[in-house]
Every structure is written in C-alpha cells, then in structure tokens.
Amino acid sequence: MPTDDFPRFGLGTYSDDNRNQWAEIVESALTIGYRHIDTAQVYGNEEYVGEGLEKASVPREDVFVSTKTVHVDVPGPSPDTEDILEAAKGCLNRLGVNYVDMLYVHWPVGIYDHETVLPAYDSLYEEGKIRHVGMSNFTPDLLDEAREILNAPVFAHQVEMHPLLQQEELHQYAYEHDHWLVAYSPLAQGEVFTVPELQEIADKHDVSPAQVSLAWLLSKENVAVIPRTMNEDHLQSNFEAQNLELDEDDIRTIDAIEREKRCIDPDHGPWNA
Numbered sequence: 001m002p003t004d005d006f007p008r009f010g011l012g013t014y015s016d017d018n019r020n021q022w023a024e025i026v027e028s029a030l031t032i033g034y035r036h037i038d039t040a041q042v043y044g045n046e047e048y049v050g051e052g053l054e055k056a057s058v059p060r061e062d063v064f065v066s067t068k069t070v071h072v073d074v075p076g077p078s079p080d081t082e083d084i085l086e087a088a089k090g091c092l093n094r095l096g097v098n099y100v101d102m103l104y105v106h107w108p109v110g111i112y113d114h115e116t117v118l119p120a121y122d123s124l125y126e127e128g129k130i131r132h133v134g135m136s137n138f139t140p141d142l143l144d145e146a147r148e149i150l151n152a153p154v155f156a157h158q159v160e161m162h163p164l165l166q167q168e169e170l171h172q173y174a175y176e177h178d179h180w181l182v183a184y185s186p187l188a189q190g191e192v193f194t195v196p197e198l199q200e201i202a203d204k205h206d207v208s209p210a211q212v213s214l215a216w217l218l219s220k221e222n223v224a225v226i227p228r229t230m231n232e233d234h235l236q237s238n239f240e241a242q243n244l245e246l247d248e249d250d251i252r253t254i255d256a257i258e259r260e261k262r263c264i265d266p267d268h269g270p271w272n273a
Contacts, residue, residue, distance in 0.1 A: 006156075007064050008218060009242055010036025011235070012184055012228035019045040021230055026052025028232055030063065032239050038158075038182075038226045039095075040068035040106055041087065046094035054096060067091045068106035068136055070117055079111060084120035088129060104134035104158055108142045109268045118149040125152040134158060134182070139270050140173050147177070156180035161223070162188040163198060163213055163254050164261040174222050183217050186225045189263045197257055201250045207241075210234075214241035216254045 011029045013022050022045045026037055030052070039049045046067060053063060069087040070079070079087070088103060103124065105117060124130045132155035135146055147154055157174055161167045161183035174181040187210050192198050198209040205212070210227075217225045218241070227238045246254075265272070 005064070006180060006224065007034075007036035008224040009214075009239065010034060010038050010064070010066075010182075010224065010226040012226040013037065013039045013045055013049055014043050014228055015045065015230065018230070019043070020048050022048040023051035023055065025230055025232075025235070027056045029235055029239075030056035030058045032235055034235075034239065035062060036064040036066070036224070036226070038066045038184075040104075041091055042068070042106065046091060047096075050094060050096035060097065064101045065095065065097060066102035066104060066134065067095065067100055068104040068134075070105050070107070070112055079113075080116060081120045081123070084117055085123065088120075088124050092129065099129050099131060101130075102132040102134045102155060103130040104136040104156075105138075105146075107137050107268065107270075108135070108139075108146075109270055114142075114145055114149050118146060122151045132156065137269065140169060142270060143173065143177075154179050156182050156224070158182040158184055158226075160185045160262060160264050161217065162186050162192060163195060163216060163257050164188050164191055164259055165263075166255070166257075171220065171223065180222055180224050181220075182224045182226060184226055184228075185263050186217055186227050187213055188261060191261055191263065195257065195259070197253050201246070201253065204250075205244060205246075207244055208237060211237065211241040211244050212246070212250075212254075214238060215244040215246050216251060218242065219246055219251055 011034050026049050039046055121133050133152045134156040136158040171181055192209045192213040198212050202209045202212045214225055217223050
C-alpha cells in the first residue's frame with residue numbers, strides 16, 4: 001500500500017468568506033501537530049495559507065502542502081500547456097513556496113482536457129515543482145484515462161467520504177492501484193451528528209460523533225482525512241480523533257449504515273454525467 005511521508009491527518013481550508021483567517025488557523029493547526037495542509041486555487045486563500053506556513057515554527061520540509069488547480073468555473077477556452085504551468089506557478093507564488101507536495105486536478109470536467117492538462121502536470125513533476133500528482137472528484141473510468149496519460153504515478157485521489165458516503169468502489173480502486181484516498185468533508189458537513197449509530201458509538205467511548213467518523217475513516221488502510229474547521233477547539237478535538245481506537249463491532253456497525261447523503265453534489269460532478 002502507499003507509504004512515503006504522507007501525513008494521514010490534515011486540515012482542509014475551504015471557506016466562502018473570512019479567508020484571511022486561514023493564516024491564524026493554519027499556524028494554530030501546525031502548532032497543535034498537524035503536518036498536512038490542503039487548499040486550492042479556487043478557494044482564494046492560498047496567500048493566507050502561505051502566511052500561516054511562514055508564521056509557524058515548523059520547518060517547511062516537515063509540512064505536506066497540497067493545492068489544486070484546473071477548475072470548471074475558470075472562464076474562457078480550454079487551457080493549453082502554458083496556461084496550466086502558469087496556473088501552477090501562481091499557486092506556488094501565492095503560497096510562498098518553491099514546490100508543493102501535491103498538486104491535484106480539481107475537477108475532471110468543464111475546461112479539463114486530459115491530453116493537455118496531464119502532460120503539464122508531468123512537466124511540473126519532472127521539474128520538482130510538485131512532488132506528487134493527485135486527482136480530485138474523478139470516477140474510476142476517468143482515473144483509468146488519467147493513468148494512461150500520466151508518466152508520474154497517481155499518488156492520491158481526493159473525494160467526499162464519510163459514514164454516509166462510504167465510497168466503496170473508489171476505496172477498492174485506490175487499494176488495487178496503490179494510491180491514497182483522501183476524504184474531504186469527512187464529517188458530512190455536520191450530518192454525522194444526526195446518525196444514531198455514530199452517536200451510540202461516541203457515547204460508548206466518551207467522544208464526539210465527529211471523532212468517531214474520523215477514526216472510522218482512519219481505520220481504512222489507505223485512507224487519509226482532511227477535516228475543515230475554523231474553530232480552534234475543533235482543531236484540537238479533530239486532531240485527537242487519531243487516538244481513538246474503534247473496535248471491530250464499531251467498525252462493522254458503521255460499515256453497515258445504509259443511509260446515504262452526498263453533501264457536495266454539483267450538476268457538473270462526473271458521477272452525474
């Protein structure tokens with residue numbers, strides 16, 4: 001299974017507003033012990049994430065920084081190779097870094113063209129501007145297509161994943177093709193607090209349903225999590241979920257949850273095609 005120096009517990013940084021707060025939040029997260037920070041060009045906060053990285057007393061090489069580019073909402077015609085290279089350069093400049101540990105293709109729809117985008121990612125990988133290549137919001141067929149084009153290995157695939165969207169097919173795909181599955185929205189945007197099975201397990205262990213959800217994801221061999229929060233108390237409690245050991249009955253109970261909810265479900269999602 002994938003190993004390398006990939007911290008399985010990270011901080012997601014999406015927000016609609018108050019983006020400047022991410023400088024303080026990222027600094028606090030790194031002080032707590034987080035070593036994986038995830039952002040994206042379209043989030044509009046890379047500059048502030050970079051400020052947090054700079055302010056924290058943690059060496060750059062000890063922090064796994066990932067960002068994303070190529071997004072469906074980018075206006076204009078499909079990008080050419082130079083457009084992709086410039087977009088990636090912009091990410092590095094805003095973050096204030098010489099390289100990122102991983103650059104994701106954000107959405108494989110809209111302006112995305114695999115025959116243009118992926119060779120540009122290969123170039124960035126070969127130049128050392130990105131240490132790893134990742135995909136986000138892909139289907140198995142689109143992952144197959146990407147793997148046929150890329151020379152660089154697919155290191156990770158980032159998708160919404162939590163007890164109400166267990167992503168069995170993509171989890172199995174990641175296992176078979178030896179890459180990480182990175183779970184965004186691992187708390188189902190708060191829906192985990194409404195799931196009786198999670199609350200019962202939380203009561204059993206004297207923890208929160210959020211910690212149960214995170215611990216369940218971390219019980220999967222090749223899954224990483226990037227919960228998003230701008231609350232410093234939640235930063236700490238989420239981080240402590242790594243210390244929660246669910247027993248086999250707990251995991252079976254969560255695996256058997258039949259209720260399903262996808263929180264991030266835009267019309268352009270490739271699963272809606």
